[in-house]
Amino acid sequence: MSMFGQVYVKNNQYKIKGNFHHMTPNQPIRNADDGWKLMGVTNPRDMTYMHSYGGEAIFFESLGKGKLMATRCDNRKCDMKGTIYQPFRIHCMSCLGKNTVIDMTKLAKKSAKIHTFMVCERSGAFSILDKPIKFINIEFDGVPTILMSYLSIGDPKIGMKVIPIFRTTNPTYTILDLSWVPVGTKETNLPEGFSF
Amino acid sequence: MIKFSERQLRVPKLARPVYLVTAGQSKFDRAMPDKRTEELCIDAFTQAAELINKTPAELKRYIHTCYYGHFADHFGDQLLGEAVIHDRLGLDPLGNAGIKTGGATGGSTLWEGMKAVASGYSDCVLAMGWERMDEVPTDEGNFLISCAADKDWESPLGHVYTGYYAVMAQKYWKVFGKEQPSFRRTLAEIAVKHRGYARFNPYAQGPMKITVEDVLNSPVVAYPLRALDCCLMSVGAACAILCDEKTAVELTKGTKNKPLRIWVAAGSHTLRPADRLHMEIPLLPNETAKQYKDLGKRFPGGERYPGFTGFLGARMAAWYGYRMAGIVDPMEDLDVIELHDAFTISDVQSYEDVGLRPYGEGRDYVESGDCYHKNPHTGKPGRLPSNLSGGLIGCLLAVGATGIMQTFESATHFWNRWAEIHGDPKIWKKFNRQKPADWTNLQVKGAKRALAISHAGVGSHVTATILMDPDHLLKEDA
Numbered sequence: 001m002s003m004f005g006q007v008y009v010k011n012n013q014y015k016i017k018g019n020f021h022h023m024t025p026n027q028p029i030r031n032a033d034d035g036w037k038l039m040g041v042t043n044p045r046d047m048t049y050m051h052s053y054g055g056e057a058i059f060f061e062s063l064g065k066g067k068l069m070a071t072r073c074d075n076r077k078c079d080m081k082g083t084i085y086q087p088f089r090i091h092c093m094s095c096l097g098k099n100t101v102i103d104m105t106k107l108a109k110k111s112a113k114i115h116t117f118m119v120c121e122r123s124g125a126f127s128i129l130d131k132p133i134k135f136i137n138i139e140f141d142g143v144p145t146i147l148m149s150y151l152s153i154g155d156p157k158i159g160m161k162v163i164p165i166f167r168t169t170n171p172t173y174t175i176l177d178l179s180w181v182p183v184g185t186k187e188t189n190l191p192e193g194f195s196f
Numbered sequence: 197m198i199k200f201s202e203r204q205l206r207v208p209k210l211a212r213p214v215y216l217v218t219a220g221q222s223k224f225d226r227a228m229p230d231k232r233t234e235e236l237c238i239d240a241f242t243q244a245a246e247l248i249n250k251t252p253a254e255l256k257r258y259i260h261t262c263y264y265g266h267f268a269d270h271f272g273d274q275l276l277g278e279a280v281i282h283d284r285l286g287l288d289p290l291g292n293a294g295i296k297t298g299g300a301t302g303g304s305t306l307w308e309g310m311k312a313v314a315s316g317y318s319d320c321v322l323a324m325g326w327e328r329m330d331e332v333p334t335d336e337g338n339f340l341i342s343c344a345a346d347k348d349w350e351s352p353l354g355h356v357y358t359g360y361y362a363v364m365a366q367k368y369w370k371v372f373g374k375e376q377p378s379f380r381r382t383l384a385e386i387a388v389k390h391r392g393y394a395r396f397n398p399y400a401q402g403p404m405k406i407t408v409e410d411v412l413n414s415p416v417v418a419y420p421l422r423a424l425d426c427c428l429m430s431v432g433a434a435c436a437i438l439c440d441e442k443t444a445v446e447l448t449k450g451t452k453n454k455p456l457r458i459w460v461a462a463g464s465h466t467l468r469p470a471d472r473l474h475m476e477i478p479l480l481p482n483e484t485a486k487q488y489k490d491l492g493k494r495f496p497g498g499e500r501y502p503g504f505t506g507f508l509g510a511r512m513a514a515w516y517g518y519r520m521a522g523i524v525d526p527m528e529d530l531d532v533i534e535l536h537d538a539f540t541i542s543d544v545q546s547y548e549d550v551g552l553r554p555y556g557e558g559r560d561y562v563e564s565g566d567c568y569h570k571n572p573h574t575g576k577p578g579r580l581p582s583n584l585s586g587g588l589i590g591c592l593l594a595v596g597a598t599g600i601m602q603t604f605e606s607a608t609h610f611w612n613r614w615a616e617i618h619g620d621p622k623i624w625k626k627f628n629r630q631k632p633a634d635w636t637n638l639q640v641k642g643a644k645r646a647l648a649i650s651h652a653g654v655g656s657h658v659t660a661t662i663l664m665d666p667d668h669l670l671k672e673d674a
């Protein structure tokens with residue numbers, strides 16, 4: 001039995017353990033209309049990548065701890081000074097200075113509102129979200145950008161007030177650890193693994 | 197809150213005029229198990245040569261550098277596919293480069309080719325684009341397309357690009373469409389029109405004789421968009437040959453192709469719609485700031501620009517392109533147009549971005565009948581027919597080929613060769629497609645100026661390709 005590829009970092013180098021690819025034999029593709037002559041072959045490939053979150057790691061780590069982090073430009077010479085970035089931007093888009101990391105969980109709980117949404121009946125391979133997927137784009141008071149995420153409970157409407165929920169049990173350490181529910185949803189109704 | 201510096205708003209200027217002399221394309225289809233990509237590229241190149249009475253070998257002798265548009269390496273499963281095609285076309289050891297800008301790849305490839313000629317580096321270049329989207333089934337294809345969204349912030353959300361894109365359609369539907377059934381019908385009319393025009397195009401993948409009701413009854417993909425509102429996923433190739441004046445005259449001597457002036461301009465916007473910041477509307481030459489003062493009053497929720505309703509990248513491509521070529525009012529100055537109709541609703545959004553109608557009023561371009569070859573209300577020629585090829589909904593979305601196909605299709609009107617290129621029974625037979633009994637010649641008579649918009653996904657890259665008959669320029673020093 002093979003083992004999932006696992007990685008950690010030591011001295012800023014990846015240390016790997018287990019299998020980072022799995023073998024599946026290739027197969028011929030033949031033409032049923034023409035004597036089963038050869039047309040091509042399949043090329044199976046299952047491979048694990050190692051991806052660095054770099055300066056965004058704190059954002060993804062914080063989701064599992066029930067916190068929504070953002071950044072802010074505090075460069076007093078910058079025309080974007082005071083701008084809160086959500087999505088989290090490591091560097092300010094104007095001055096390219098390093099932004100200050102801030103916790104905007106409270107602001108999100110108080111002011112999150114659906115800017116637009118889309119209920120999507122389809123998904124792609126490797127999706128682990130239930131269909132239909134309720135995509136929502138969320139605006140916050142004092143934040144000029146609009147975060148994309150998904151609604152876990154209820155039907156989205158433009159202008160609807162929502163609050164964030166976090167996958168604090170067995171987090172995936174991806175953007176899927178953040179979701180939203182309508183204001184007033186009871187904690188007992190949240191999807192498994194999620195809390196306010 | 198986005199402000200441009202004066203230098204950034206400099207109107208681009210070509211160091212010398214650039215001409216489109218010929219172009220070609222392959223058949224487009226969902227899958228082509230019987231052809232390698234190079235075979236499709238050679239089909240396109242051979243057609244380009246034949247249209248100017250040359251053999252491929254003769255045409256190749258003029259080419260100095262090559263620009264290859266191919267978006268998705270992971271779809272074709274061949275890194276550096278450009279080198280494969282370049283070799284199979286027998287163009288080594290000429291310099292070549294690959295270009296990838298998502299759905300705008302075809303337009304960007306023309307952009308690069310144009311610059312090579314305008315700068316004097318080359319007198320004749322090949323711009324070739326293709327895409328291979330049949331090497332994986334649809335679910336896996338959706339996954340691969342979703343990789344073009346931000347991999348940490350968007351792609352894991354369902355691995356379905358429609359979700360990242362269609363939130364904008366929803367906002368437009370609510371704010372500017374006001375959720376009106378009449379607007380929903382107008383959207384359906386676009387799908388009927390593009391699939392209908394595709395019936396007369398032997399290259400097209402998705403011809404269908406359908407009604408507005410058929411569109412409204414097709415399965416919901418992402419409300420209010422239904423299956424028949426959405427573009428195709430295709431395999432195919434298209435190419436164009438761009439030259440300086442002297443070479444253009446030489447190459448087209450004694451042929452039906454008149455060299456056409458070509459300009460390509462480009463714009464961009466954030467990959468994540470989430471990052472869009474509020475700003476003032478960059479105005480096209482036919483607009484004033486005053487006309488948008490009450491936009492939010494007329495369309496509540498529409499005060500935020502570009503918000504989730506406009507494509508700033510498309511607006512900027514038109515902003516640069518129109519000024520470069522001297523276009524003031526696209527409805528007056530253009531005769532034919534090809535837009536990037538990824539979805540019916542994004543087609544409407546782009547009418548506004550490129551100034552066919554002011555922001556908020558895009559639907560009128562369809563409802564007035566202006567967008568048709570023959571205006572259904574008046575029975576007269578449409579004022580500015582759009583997507584006579586069938587567009588992305590009816591003809592193809594073979595990403596790297598699309599923007600070049602649009603330009604080629606537009607050029608056939610100038611050359612008065614639309615009927616020859618789309619009506620020849622030999623072509624229908626070669627592609628194993630049935631020429632419809634009611635096949636109609638969609639030639640736009642006397643076409644002198646055209647526009648093609650090539651657009652990446654949520655609008656990260658957009659190009660505006662402008663073609664003009666050199667005897668009908670709008671600006672002397674353009």
Ligand SMILES: [Zn+2]
Binds near residue numbers: 074079093095
């Ligand atoms: Zn800054």
